[in-house]
Amino acid sequence: MGYSMPTSGIMMFYSCASTMPHSTIFVAVAIPTPLRNLFHYSLPANEQVAIGSRVRVPFGSRKLIGVVTEVNSRPDIDIAKVRPVIEVLGAGGNLTEPILRLCRWASDYYHHPIGEVLASALPTLLRKGADPQEPSQLLTLTPAGSLIDQQSLGRAHAQRKLLGALQQSRRTREELSAMDISSQTIRSIEKKDWAQWHGEVPAPLEPFSSGTVNHSGITVTEEQATAIAAVQNRTDGKPFLLCGVTGSGKTEVYLRVIEPLLKAGKQVLILVPEIGLTPQTISRFQDRFDVPITILHSSLTDKQRALGWLQAREGSAGIILGTRSAIYTPLKFPGAIIVDEEHDASYKQQDGFRYSARDLAVLRAGFEGLPVILGSATPSLESLHNADSGKYHLLELATRPPGIEPERYEFLDTRHLEQKDGLTRALRHRIGERLANKEQVLIFINRRGFAPVMICNDCSWIAHCSRCDAKLTYHLNTNTLVCHHCGTISHNITRCQSCRSSQLSPLGLGTQRIEQTLTAMFPEFPVLRIDRDSTRRKGSMESFISEINNGESAILVGTQLLAKGHHFPNVTLVAMLDIDAGFYSADFRATERLGQIILQVGGRSGRADKPGTVTIQTAFATHPLMETLVQDGYFEFATGLLQERKEAGLPPFTFHAIIKAEANSSTTARSFLESIIAKVQVRNTVNLLGPIPALMEKKAGRYRQLLIVTSAN
Numbered sequence: 218m219g220y221s222m223p224t225s226g227i228m229m230f231y232s233c234a235s236t237m238p239h240s241t242i243f244v245a246v247a248i249p250t251p252l253r254n255l256f257h258y259s260l261p262a263n264e265q266v267a268i269g270s271r272v273r274v275p276f277g278s279r280k281l282i283g284v285v286t287e288v289n290s291r292p293d294i295d296i297a298k299v300r301p302v303i304e305v306l307g308a309g310g311n312l313t314e315p316i317l318r319l320c321r322w323a324s325d326y327y328h329h330p331i332g333e334v335l336a337s338a339l340p341t342l343l344r345k346g347a348d349p350q351e352p353s354q355l356l357t358l359t360p361a362g363s364l365i366d367q368q369s370l371g372r373a374h375a376q377r378k379l380l381g382a383l384q385q386s387r388r389t390r391e392e393l394s395a396m397d398i399s400s401q402t403i404r405s406i407e408k409k410d411w412a413q414w415h416g417e418v419p420a421p422l423e424p425f426s427s428g429t430v431n432h433s434g435i436t437v438t439e440e441q442a443t444a445i446a447a448v449q450n451r452t453d454g455k456p457f458l459l460c461g462v463t464g465s466g467k468t469e470v471y472l473r474v475i476e477p478l479l480k481a482g483k484q485v486l487i488l489v490p491e492i493g494l495t496p497q498t499i500s501r502f503q504d505r506f507d508v509p510i511t512i513l514h515s516s517l518t519d520k521q522r523a524l525g526w527l528q529a530r531e532g533s534a535g536i537i538l539g540t541r542s543a544i545y546t547p548l549k550f551p552g553a554i555i556v557d558e559e560h561d562a563s564y565k566q567q568d569g570f571r572y573s574a575r576d577l578a579v580l581r582a583g584f585e586g587l588p589v590i591l592g593s594a595t596p597s598l599e600s601l602h603n604a605d606s607g608k609y610h611l612l613e614l615a616t617r618p619p620g621i622e623p624e625r626y627e628f629l630d631t632r633h634l635e636q637k638d639g640l641t642r643a644l645r646h647r648i649g650e651r652l653a654n655k656e657q658v659l660i661f662i663n664r665r666g667f668a669p670v671m672i673c674n675d676c677s678w679i680a681h682c683s684r685c686d687a688k689l690t691y692h693l694n695t696n697t698l699v700c701h702h703c704g705t706i707s708h709n710i711t712r713c714q715s716c717r718s719s720q721l722s723p724l725g726l727g728t729q730r731i732e733q734t735l736t737a738m739f740p741e742f743p744v745l746r747i748d749r750d751s752t753r754r755k756g757s758m759e760s761f762i763s764e765i766n767n768g769e770s771a772i773l774v775g776t777q778l779l780a781k782g783h784h785f786p787n788v789t790l791v792a793m794l795d796i797d798a799g800f801y802s803a804d805f806r807a808t809e810r811l812g813q814i815i816l817q818v819g820g821r822s823g824r825a826d827k828p829g830t831v832t833i834q835t836a837f838a839t840h841p842l843m844e845t846l847v848q849d850g851y852f853e854f855a856t857g858l859l860q861e862r863k864e865a866g867l868p869p870f871t872f873h874a875i876i877k878a879e880a881n882s883s884t885t886a887r888s889f890l891e892s893i894i895a896k897v898q899v900r901n902t903v904n905l906l907g908p909i910p911a912l913m914e915k916k917a918g919r920y921r922q923l924l925i926v927t928s929a930n
């Protein structure tokens with residue numbers, strides 16, 4: 218063997234040599250199970266296997282796909298009991314060394330089993346053991362089949378449809394099933410010898426090359442030029458925090474920074490928020506560069522996703538644009554990583570394997586020696602703190618290009634103004650003015666449904682979810698009460714469940730209620746409601762956007778879905794309703810998020826000749842932080858918040874970790890955490906706080922208790 222072993226190990230090895238072929242090696246494999254250890258398997262020494270190879274292995278009575286993390290490992294169990302690898306899978310699906318390193322770090326830092334971390338870094342198909350480079354089967358017409366006249370098939374509609382599709386081109390099984398063609402129809406055509414399956418080896422993926430760059434006369438401002446030069450001439454490995462007010466041209470900086478990289482054959486990974494991956498964003502890159510762009514988002518089929526992953530890994534895609542999980546995409550010729558809207562909450566995976574894609578981007582760039590740019594108009598306090606303390610380089614774009622006026626902000630103090638259906642008279646008046654002026658109005662309310670509460674007028678009973686500590690939201694169009702936390706839907710609630718009264722009424726505001734109110738108030742104008750309920754259907758968001766960009770006067774009512782990735786030049790008034798929870802939430806990040814959303818939503822409006830106005834209805838109109846935000850801007854606002862965090866000993870000045878216990882009863886969850894406190898020894902710089910109930914203790918029938926671990930260093 219190629220390594221030395223302690224004496225006992227050698228003895229053990231030879232003692233079982235009779236049952237084990239002499240040329241056997243062992244590999245350590247990470248398997249997607251909640252267990253935290255690696256598992257050892259044996260393999261003939263002449264088998265092609267590498268660190269990062271996918272292998273099919275026996276695990277108990279199951280067969281699972283794992284990833285090899287060590288070749289020539291030393292089993293920690295009796296060698297006679299080590300089971301053999303069933304199959305080493307195609308090398309095209311191997312995880313690369315930088316991704317393995319990133320995953321190992323993430324497994325360690327986020328305390329998640331390595332097998333599950335590695336599995337989540339692989340596209341689903343590869344995780345299931347498919348070979349990304351294996352021939353795909355295409356249904357192809359035979360000479361006889363291509364002579365069939367479709368009309369002659371009469372009423373055999375399904376067969377006609379299939380023949381028609383095949384006469385256009387050969388099709389994979391996935392494509393046919395997407396066209397609603399059944400396997401029965403396929404078999405009937407095969408039986409008649411009209412079509413056959415043919416294997417086709419995919420063309421090998423070649424490294425991309427960059428074509429012409431289309432600047433179309435765009436010049437950069439002095440600030441942009443400074444930022445671009447700073448990244449291109451970087452002298453250390455520190456990340457760049459690019460802060461640019463809306464409209465200041467962050468994207469142009471990205472485009473200029475990556476241009477020479479693409480020309481040199483280097484790939485660029487660009488992360489965008491979950492709902493920021495819009496056609497508008499994609500076309501900015503497509504219009505500028507003549508390189509293959511791979512787009513990775515959640516509505517791709519497994520096959521498309523595996524192909525995108527492979528294009529990145531083989532270096533045939535120049536730009537890889539994707540949401541959170543794209544951070545695990547391997548790059549053959551890595552050039553740079555960009556995280557756009559770095560403050561966005563969707564970069565944090567909040568369940569299962571929890572991680573921050575933004576933080577992993579910084580780490581990965583460090584591992585691979587790449588420049589990384591975190592961009593935002595409203596950067597997170599963590600990133601600003603890193604810039605303050607010299608860990609990041611701060612690049613500022615403080616001025617807008619000439620001709621672009623900033624939006625104006627005004628407050629309507631709801632403590633002193635009468636409201637009708639959630640709208641003050643002053644706001645109703647302003648909306649009417651803009652519509653009469655053939656302009657568009659955007660009403661922002663971050664709550665979908667009709668009303669957040671259903672209350673009994675006789676006894677004040679409120680409809681609650683039976684599985685969560687949450688009130689049910691009333692949805693008018695379906696006449697249902699819906700829990701927005703666990704998805705439970707109750708139909709036909711017509712009576713109070715406490716006093717049986719039928720006098721139930723919805724209380725509070727949701728998008729549907731505002732839609733109804735505005736439709737009644739301004740009957741001659743269209744009201745478009747844009748929230749998760751109205752955009753479920755594929756393509757519905759795009760049709761909303763194109764209707765809005767027609768420019769006809771209209772009222773848009775929407776949640777934060779509207780706040781990202783879209784610009785609405787014809788919107789000249791943005792009204793924000795019911796934002797006050799941001800001031801009294803128990804979550805210490807609520808005020809930061811409120812400031813971000815006010816500026817992000819406000820920034821959607823206006824254009825050069827018609828600057829936008831942002832009207833905020835709030836009971837906190839005189840709150841000093843609000844005044845700072847709209848008068849002095851986000852930086853001053855964030856500085857104030859950072860000062861508050863520092864005084865309160867909160868992140869980013871201290872470090873927090875949460876141990877969450879979930880059980881069928883509150884007591885079980887609690888006593889589990891208490892047993893942890895009793896057992897662990899912590900350093901005197903570490904504080905344990907809890908157990909305390911989670912903000913919503915009961916969710917989907919489970920009780921959640923927290924132990925908060927804080928440390929000053």
Ligand SMILES: [Zn+2]
Nearest residue numbers: 673676713716
């Ligand atoms: Zn009642």
Ligand SMILES: [Zn+2]
Nearest residue numbers: 682685700703
């Ligand atoms: Zn619920």
